[in-house]
Amino acid sequence: MIAPEAATKLATLLGTRFVTSDADRAQHGRNETYYPDTPPDAVAYPETTEEVSQIVRICAAHHCPVVAVGAATSLEGQHLATQGGVSLDMNRMNRVLAVNDEDLNVVVQPGLTRVALNEELRSTGLFFPVDPGADASLGGMTATRASGTTAVRYGTMRDNVLAMEAVMADGSIIRTGSKARKSSTGYDLAHLLVGSEGTLGIITELTLRLQGIPESTLAATCRFENVEDAVNCVILTIQSGLPMARIELLDHMMVRGFNAYANAGLPEKPHLFLEFHGTPTGTAEQAQSFREIADDFGATNWEQATTTEDRTALWAMRHKAHYASAALGKGKHLWPTDVCVPISQLATAVVQAQDDAVRHGLTSTIVGHVGDGNFHAGICVDPNDADEMARAESFSKALAETALRLGGTVSGEHGIGLGKQKYMQAEHGTALPFMRAIKAALDPQNILNPGKLLPPGD
Template identity: 80%
Template sequence: MTIANAITRLADLLGDRLATSAAERTLHGQNETYYPNTPPDAVAYPESTEEVSAILRICHAEDCPVTPVGAASSLEGQHLAIHGGISLDMTRMNRVLQVNAEDLNAVVQPGITRMALNEELRTTGLFFPVDPGADASIGGMTATRASGTTAVRYGTMRENILALEVVMADGTVIRTGTRARKSSTGYDLTHLMVGSEGTLGIITELTLRLQGIPEATAAATCRFTSVEDAVNCVILTIQSGLPMARIELLDHMMVRGFNAYADAGLPEMPHLFLEFHGSEAGVAEQMAQFGEIAAEFGAEGWKTATKAEDRTALWKMRHSAHYASAALGTGKRLWPTDVCVPISQLAEAVVQAQEDAVRLGLTSTIVGHVGDGNFHAGISVNPDDADEMARAEDFTVALAKTALRLGGTVSGEHGIGLGKQKFMHEEHGPAVAYMRSIKQALDPKGILNPGKMLPPEGLARAAE
């Protein structure tokens, strides 16, 4: 039982949809961050659930690792085949299978991207609201429990998945959940799979909640003299119950990055980017209420965007934050990280992160979906500079410890993957052992995305 045997058998099954060329393997070994290229032994391109099932039956029999991949936009190396084997490329399974407009849901395959899905939904008056920024695949967004700029209003992937079809490690196909909006039957396997990063099963079909496209939408920006003022404005806004659709923080370094990357021409001060959804009257009222709150914290430079093209330009700039952060470190890679804290602790966490970056001599940006306490730091690093990499590691450890100290989590969006396994015991304690039991029960041979999510057995367990 070997990887080579699996590749031979998969070639008979898939023909030219099993790629072993150096170019294909190198392409699937790339990532958006600082991890080295990690090519798989082969790349499989299934086109149906039946093919995914057949692939897994073969790989299970041959003890061959299988690592699923979609748009490859994850930021913690979830899609890298670090133990070799098969990269299971789901991008050809990219169809909308059913739209149930009356029930506000749709059934889709995992390879469709969020932008392609919303383009297909446009004529129905509905949209899928989760927006992580990158044009990620819906399957990947589900596997990493993604959220994004609209989570403050519409929730994360966890809240927007009704049902799944999943192929288990041995090739068995199961269905979890239904099109009904709730159920009280059995264990909640749907939400066990959401966020499992491909370590428990391969998602082949999803039933998604949809939302009606709002009658009116308006965006706005404003700036503050300090991050504390901007964050405290957000805290009061959320505590006031104002139904924000998006409320994003940019610190002065992130603004500098946008100016360098996109010639944005923004004053290098902390900014909030905002969006309001509702009726014409409701949006106007929300904007007025937010303006009153912002004025209490010295907001200035208020600008609004109601035309679709102006809003699109604003959010296109925001969605380029990863590349704008990288623009500050010429010739360097980006080490992105994120945490999430209770909203009342957000100002302390953001300020601490800024101070840690300065203390460690690092170039770092901060941008965040601060309406739900989640923010990201983007550190410029040279992977060949051992000292700089060590300082970046110190920064991520300090940030994680700050989040845990304040009652938060070491990741609100990026997930665990490779980079944050070392924090699992500290955050979850004895629960990690039960997570291992679930992994062992569902994937006894350990072929599904091995080396991800759970920390190595030998890692220190002080928290337990």
């Protein structure tokens, strides 16, 4: 519970933007997946960095947890206030502060979403490329080191954050990084905070890289008789150095999900969804080069989408994979998980995941940004069915073990949050105590998103 004195100070600071109503608390305790609802004790709606700083100072003085939340699209419970305290809703800090088109960067507040940013940038001929599917907030994307369908060409949030402003656990405001494209000065605090899931500091401003909108964009789909052929096509494409902008795998169960959710009318076989960026001549040549590779793996039903409307429809369907996976469960919750493996091990990992799902008697889809070795499994579960939840847990554990055995990581995109803490020791080993030391140094009271990312110490 929040100490009465702290609540009084926060109410004085924020007025009606400090809320303890059941409705607001319930809203901020929900999540997209199977985790139980976990309402915070109160919700604060800051509008400036200085307000965030004052909120954190008050909470630090009273040992009160602070959990930042943006669009709440995270899939591992990162935004849930599992130890109570204040849910810090950043959505009112949602402005574009500066567009530096000559330097190809933009300064934004953390509550701005990626879709809103690209709408704002449309007239400049520039765009922000990181595309996780959900219309996530840029602060949340940074905190979870998000990536997405375009990561194979443009990288993840780690590659696209130049600088940031953040409030630390004692309320101090720091600025780290710069608008320069590189630096050789000091510890890289900006990228320490990228992927820290709100456990080391609260991001209040970001400077992000931008890209020029391609002169030509060509999207396409094709299908394969089996998932091994589709994945091996991807592996050879990447190894050949073909500059893919997007290359997404859908297994037959994922296609079944799209048919159930959106009446897609697709044959229930593995598909690849593709996109090429460049000049009109360049994209045509890239598409032809890909087709030649795909033909060797038995690809059929090549279809191209060159109009904006057709491309938008194609990727809108892909971005609904979470809900299409859930549609197969007929009212069940979705247990989403992801791993990332070296590209040479991708086929082994995907086939193993399919086999494990069958072995555990689970309804599971596979979809992934396979150009960089990252894929997702969506398992339909009933949280009230203990046996099914145990089988889903066993499947998730087997997938994580497969990824580590093949030289990969237990998450390439979703992050750790609550669900994957149990695998941190296996992946990071003797590095884990040093992560705990960083947390203890920057947040000695453990008030910033406590209980997330790092498993409890010995």
